[in-house]
Amino acid sequence: MKSEQLLRAILPDVLIDNFDVVNFEKTDSRFDIWLDEKKVQLKEDRRNGDIIAYGLGEYHEIRDFPIRGRATYLHVRKRKWLDKSNGEIFSYDWDLSEYDGTRLNAEFVAFLKEGD
Template sequence: MEYFDISGWHDDSVKIEVWLDEKHYLERSDYKSGTVISHGSTGEKVIQNFPLCGKPVYLHVRHYRWYDKTTGETFSYTYDDLTAEGTKLTPEFVAFLKED
């Protein structure tokens, strides 16, 4: 929950869905540079996570996109520390988090 806010959820007899939006903050170096601005969000990615209470769990995840006015680069942050000890991320979730 350090990087994402839960913006919604739905639980019915068939599945559980959770909507996660990346928190709107700049990394310290980007904030200090003063040249990075928000540039919208990525399209929603739906990731099937591990079942909970016998139901499939779907995560609807959105990242912010950022624009560096100096370099003209558009980017999103990636996170390498999202696993709790003793757990693993699915390859699909890891690939999504590393996308720009």
Template sequence: MDISIDLLKLILPELLITHFDITNHEVENGVLHFYFEEKKESPKEENERILIAHGFHKEIAIQDFPLRGKNVYLHIKRRRWLDETTKRVAQRDWNLVAQGTRMTIEFAAFLKVLSQYQS
């Protein structure tokens, strides 16, 4: 495995590294942006259906843990699938965003614990 992928697994949610391709990254005004697209592997939970890749959903941006004093945003494009038999759109059920936030679940949990110590 590429050492850069091993390093990314340490600093980014493993789910992203495993199921998404990193397409770009940039630092803009002290903010680090990572861009991801879901891999073109049909969902294993849908193996009884014949699915074909059918574009992407609208990109979402999620705030993640800061790195080296820089805010980090993950820009994620989820893949849309078309059931060849029924012609209905299908998608994976990702739980990437903490309820009511625009942050990863891990980052939201970290901030919640941190706020309890400050009270």
């Protein structure tokens, strides 16, 4: 089994599609998984040379469903983008309509929808 298949089995697809796992720690009581948003622009921003990557925001800790009896904490951070034409710094809001009925908890949905 490929590692991506395993990740898709335990994490929401929106995470695997749009974030990279950058660290993982296992202790006797919990799993901690760090995820950074991929450096991928929306189609309309790729055409606009004024939109550039501008680093990553702070990690947000989200408690997910337990795995194998251990608490699971996702440490997720979104990418920041700079519009050089007006100096605006922003993050993408994710359209989560395709994930209705999945196991995304309210805290995680709120994080993905928030802009900086």
